[in-house]
Amino acid sequence: DTGVSQDPRHKITKRGQNVTFRCDPISEHNRLYWYRQTLGQGPEFLTYFQNEAQLEKSRLLSDRFSAERPKGSFSTLEIQRTEQGDSAMYLCASSLNQPQETQYFGPGTRLLVL
Amino acid sequence: SQQGEEDPQALSIQEGENATMNCSYKTSINNLQWYRQNSGRGLVHLILIRSNEREKHSGRLRVTLDTSKKSSSLLITASRAADTASYFCATAPKTSYDKVIFGPGTSLSVIP
Numbered sequence: 001d002t003g004v005s006q007d008p009r010h011k012i013t014k015r016g017q018n019v020t021f022r023c024d025p026i027s028e029h030n031r032l033y034w035y036r037q038t039l040g041q042g043p044e045f046l047t048y049f050q051n052e053a054q055l056e057k058s059r060l061l062s063d064r065f066s067a068e069r070p071k072g073s074f075s076t077l078e079i080q081r082t083e084q085g086d087s088a089m090y091l092c093a094s095s096l097n098q099p100q101e102t103q104y105f106g107p108g109t110r111l112l113v114l
Numbered sequence: 115s116q117q118g119e120e121d122p123q124a125l126s127i128q129e130g131e132n133a134t135m136n137c138s139y140k141t142s143i144n145n146l147q148w149y150r151q152n153s154g155r156g157l158v159h160l161i162l163i164r165s166n167e168r169e170k171h172s173g174r175l176r177v178t179l180d181t182s183k184k185s186s187s188l189l190i191t192a193s194r195a196a197d198t199a200s201y202f203c204a205t206a207p208k209t210s211y212d213k214v215i216f217g218p219g220t221s222l223s224v225i226p
Contacts, residue, residue, distance in 0.1 A: 004156070031212070042202045042216030043157070055212065091156060100144055100206035100214055105156035 002026060004106035006092050012112045013082055020078045021109045025094030032075050033103060034067055035091040036060070043091055049075060050097075082113045118146075118205045118217035126223040133190040135220040137203030138183075144206040146179055146186050147214060151200045160188075160201075193224045 005024045013019050025032045031050050035043035046065070047057045051072035064082075069075040079086055089110050093103035118139045127133050137146065145164045149157040163170045163179045163186065170177045176189040190197055200221050204214040 035216075040218070042204075042218050045213055045215065048212065050212075089154075093157075099212040100210075102147065102159045102162055103157075103214070104159065105149075107156045108154075110154070 004092060004094055004104050006090075006106040006109050008109060009107060010110050010112075012114065014114050015082060015084060017082055018078065018080045019082055019111065020076055021090055021092075021111075023075045023077070023092030023094075023106060025074070025092070026104055028096070029094035029104070030072070030097040031095045031099075032069055033093045033095075034075070034077050035093065037089040037091055037108070038087075046077075079111075082111075084113050087111055087113045118203045118215060120201070120203055120217045120220040122220060123218070124221045124223075126225065127193055129193060129195055129224055129226050131193055133193050133197070133222055133224070135188045135201050135222070137186045137188070137205075137217060139186075139203075139205045139217075140184065141205075142208045143181075144208055146177075146206070147204040148175075148177060148186075148188050149202045149204060149216075151202065151219070153199070157202065190222075193222075195224050195226045198222060198224045 007022045033048040034046040037043045049069040064080045067077045089108045091108045093105045095103045121136045147162045148160040151157045161172050174191045179186045200219040202216050202219045204216045206214045
């Protein structure tokens with residue numbers, strides 16, 4: 001399967017712990033996006049990369065959140081000092097090197113902060 | 115506030131009927147996309163319609179775009195139980211170089 005993959009699929013953590021999620025995009029895709037989705041809502045944009053450059057971050061993304069995409073391949077999203085309000089589905093998507101075009105989503109990582 | 119808003123929030127129909135969902139948005143767009151999400155899973159792209167297009171078809175899907183009214187509709191014909199999912203419109207604002215903004219979605223239930 002050459003689609004977008006995310007790991008882990010589920011994560012349960014205690015408040016105050018750090019968590020890291022990984023996303024592997026479709027290999028030829030230059031653009032990679034992170035979204036957060038809560039129940040009954042659409043995905044909310046968090047940040048995106050073009051190759052290894054992080055080009056935009058949402059104001060929703062507090063300083064506890066950091067994302068990287070070393071070498072322009074896979075990406076990681078880290079949440080430090082997790083809070084219960086961070087509980088959500090974290091989605092990764094990738095697209096070819098054209099802005100605002102079709103995005104291909106991974107299955108998501110569901111985070112539960114206790 | 116969100117760029118796109120789907121209507122209705124929830125829709126329940128019998129298998130074989132047509133389902134229509136609407137999306138309204140606020141600012142000028144480059145394109146509008148529809149995605150489907152099955153329960154607890156990632157989104158799947160259905161169709162993209164550009165601002166200079168008025169209608170597009172893909173299999174049982176028909177999408178219309180009215181830029182003067184800032185609205186779009188997604189029609190699913192001859193629905194099947196497998197169409198049960200949440201449907202999201204995503205708008206690509208002219209003011210944002212590389213973001214699309216998702217609405218809250220329409221939850222569609224197709225009853226066998």
